[in-house]
Amino acid sequence: MAKKVLIVDDEPSLIVALQFLMEQSGYETLVAFSGEEAMDAIAKQRPDLILLDIMLPMADGFEVCQRVRENLDWKDIRIVLVTAIGSETNAARGLALGADAHITKPFANADLIAKVKELLECPA
Numbered sequence: 153m154a155k156k157v158l159i160v161d162d163e164p165s166l167i168v169a170l171q172f173l174m175e176q177s178g179y180e181t182l183v184a185f186s187g188e189e190a191m192d193a194i195a196k197q198r199p200d201l202i203l204l205d206i207m208l209p210m211a212d213g214f215e216v217c218q219r220v221r222e223n224l225d226w227k228d229i230r231i232v233l234v235t236a237i238g239s240e241t242n243a244a245r246g247l248a249l250g251a252d253a254h255i256t257k258p259f260a261n262a263d264l265i266a267k268v269k270e271l272l273e274c275p276a
Contacts (some may be wrong), residue, residue: 154178155179155180155200155201155267156178156179156180156181156197156198156199156200156201156204156245157174157179157180157181157182157199157200157201157203158181158182158183158184158190158193158197158199158201158236159174159181159182159184159195159270160183160185160187160189160190160201160203160204160205160208160213160216160233161182161201161203161205161208162185162186162205162207162208162276163205164185166257170203170234170264171183172265173261173264173265174203174207174268177265177269179203179266179268180201181190182197185209185231185273186208186209186211187208187210187211187212187213187215188210188211188217189203189210190204190208190211190216191211191216191219191233193221194229196227196232198226198227200219200228200230200272201229201231201232201268201271201272202216202229202230202231202232203208203232203264203268204216204217204231204232204233204234204236204251205233205234205235206233206237206242206246207225207235207237207276213233213235213246214245214246214249216251216267217231217250218250218252220250221249221250222241222276230252230271230272231250231251231252231253232251232252232253232254232255232264232267232268232271233246233251233252233253233255234253234255234257234264235255235256235257236256236257237256239248240263241249242254244275252269253267253271253272255267
């Protein structure tokens, strides 16, 4: 059974590109355009990994990350912050909140796929 990847971003063109990339790599994809949509998708479909933008409407990526980590039923969900905010402070904040990785936009597709594969193949 294919692993599920939830792509959370408010930029439709990036969602389409990430969805294509993940599906070409053999993953099932889910999408959300806001933090609240992400929380609903997580509750209903429990992805294996979340590609999570930080700058989102309604609830930002930091809040989504924190809420996922507070729910013990979701402790094994891997989280990759994928963001244009490349500062070390934001990366450190995301990791402190429980993100498994931080990737700055723009990124190389091969680097993103390698990180997703690495996280989904090793136990949480």
